[in-house]
Amino acid sequence: MAVCNGVPALSFIQSPLDLNDLQRHLAAFTVAHTTDQLRMALRIADPIFLRVVVSALGPQAETCLRAGFAAWHLIGRDGHLTTWAGSAATSIAPPVPDGRWILSDAGFNAIVxxxxxxxxxxxxxxxxxxxxxxxxxxxxxxxxxxxxxxxxxxxxxxxxxxxxxxxxxxxxxxxxxxxxxxxxxxxxxx
Structure with a gap:
């Protein structure tokens, strides 16, 4: 809680990846570029905004992100535990995205x-x-x-x-x- 400034932001990721590979995989989803080439930091680790961010990035980003975990357990807006199924079933590292996610105007507006x-x-x-x-x-x-x-x-x-x-x-x-x-x-x- 201290690291989250008193706000609960806790989730659990089940993944066949070792910690370093999982960290590299998730890091590829921390920045997006708007259509006018501005950089936007994404709160991918925040369980409250995770689904909004992934939806705003589009289906390709979601598929790529889900390839890095088997399940992501988080507290939903309703205060209950929810599980988001991933597609990682082996210890084979998922493809590394180029890290250049383009955020449409609609996606940007959805996040904001x-x-x-x-x-x-x-x-x-x-x-x-x-x-x-x-x-x-x-x-x-x-x-x-x-x-x-x-x-x-x-x-x-x-x-x-x-x-x-x-x-x-x-x-x-x-x-x-x-x-x-x-x-x-x-x-x-x-």
Whole structure:
């Protein structure tokens, strides 16, 4: 936990590869290039973003990544253990990708967009720790995703306003009351 700055980011990989080969294999998925040649660091080791990142890179990247492990066990958004099956069944090293993954504009937007609810939820909990004391993190995240959808529909674009509104809506014990409050107040009322 200390290495993860207090945030649980634990997963287990079953692989026939020795540790050095597995490390080299996974390292090939830590950077992508956007269509305009900018480099983007990928949070491949973060179990929360793993599927988003791999999906954004496309089917070829997923096939290549899965060739390095037999199973990847991680905690899903719902707080339950999930297993992602790989295709490595022998100790033969998978083909090494060229390390030049191209991230489409849609893929880039998917990665960035998937992190907004996390950022808003974490900011709310930092300002009001009681939110995390009353509600499980997976439930807070589910509620925050629903609130972000409301903000998008209401066309609230200011990051500061989005953060303020989400924090206030999360204070409600009943998630539906929080969403209703947000729908009524997303026009700028404090």
């Amino acid at each position: 967009g998937s992190g907004e609810a996390d950022a808003l939820m974490c900011a709310a909990v930092r300002r009001e720790p009681s939110l995390a004391e009353r509600t499980r993190a997976c439930e807070l995240h589910r509620r925050t995703v629903a609130l972000v959808t409301v903000l998008d529909r209401q066309k609230v674009e200011s990051p500061a306003e989005r953060s303020r509104l989400v924090r206030k809506a999360l204070r409600f014990d009943d998630p539906l009351e929080g969403e209703l409050w947000l729908k009524q107040n997303a026009g700028g009322m404090s």
